[in-house]
Amino acid sequence: MPIDATLIPELRLAARTGARFVxxxxxxxxxxxxxxxxxxxxxxxxxxxxxxxxxxxVWPVLAGVRDSKQLTARARTRWAPTVRESAAAYSVQHRAAHRIDEIGLSGALREAGLAGLHDSESRLGLRIDAVIVDGSHDWLTGGRSARVTAMAKADTLALSVAAASVLAKVERDQLMEEFAATHPDYGWESNRGYGSAAHREALALHGPTSLHRLSWNLITQASESSTESR
Known part of the structure; x- marks a missing residue:
């Protein structure tokens, strides 16, 4: 059963390190x-x-915030303004498909994450004391920063991470809906760019667009998927 994220990971981190802004x-x-x-x-x-x-x-104002995958689209949209209003600072950064092709997925994630931290610190006017990233390893700095803590399932446990996932998901979904209006064949308004059967069939039929990650060998994947579906 899905559970609400709490401040317990952040408070434990603060008790151990003295961090204020997490x-x-x-x-x-x-x-x-x-x-x-x-x-x-x-x-x-x-x-x-x-x-x-x-x-x-439990922070009452954000009680009920969960990992974005555990919330409906309506709930994410409802929570996003409250997260923005309640956070000391926030940022969402995007790296386009062509940038992923240029520097790889890991590089694009790192670039976007570091830009998000820099943007948040600019809004805050102070240096962030500690950072929690979702995952079993520090994909943000590769273990080069002592202020970064990697935490498995942080998106379901830590309120700051769950809130970040909500903001990122809402913004990305909105972008994909906008892209779907100009590329209607791929069903991005519903599959959000993920590899659904309909998306792969459209790839096999129409080929990739400039918004596809061309380094991912999409045509071969789509052809194999199309053959398997027949």
Whole structure:
């Protein structure tokens, strides 16, 4: 059963390191065939009065926020403005398909994530004390920064990361809907650029667009999928 994310990971990190401003970082679109990879950053001020009093790790204003995959599209859209209003700072950065082709997926994720941290610090006017990234390893800096903590399932456990995932997902979905209006054959308004059967069939029939990740050998994948579906 899905659970709400809490402040417990952030508060434990603060108790260990003395951090006040903690950023949660999460990515969306890693496995898509088309469209950007998007990285969300949400910064929480752990000295905010309501957070400082949250002994159980529940911040009432964001109680109910979960990993974006555990929320409906309507719920994500409803939560996004509240996350923006409640965060000390936030940012969502996108790296287009052609950039993924140029520097690879890992490079694009790192570039977007670091840009998101820089943008958030500019909005905050201060250096972020600690960063939590979702995953079993530090994909953001490759282990080169002591302030970055990698946490498996952070998107389901840590409120800052879950909130970042919501912002990234909402923005990326909106982009894919806009792209779908100019490329109606691929069903991006529903598959968001991921490799659904209909998307792969459209690739086999129409070929890739400039919004596809051309380095991913899409034509071969689509042809194989089309053959298998017959």
């Amino acid at each position: 950023a949660g970082v999460d990515e969306v679109g890693r496995g898509a065939l088309a469209g950007p990879v998007s990285v969300g950053v949400t910064v929480l001020d752990l000295e905010h009065p309501e957070i400082a009093d949250a002994d159980d790790g």
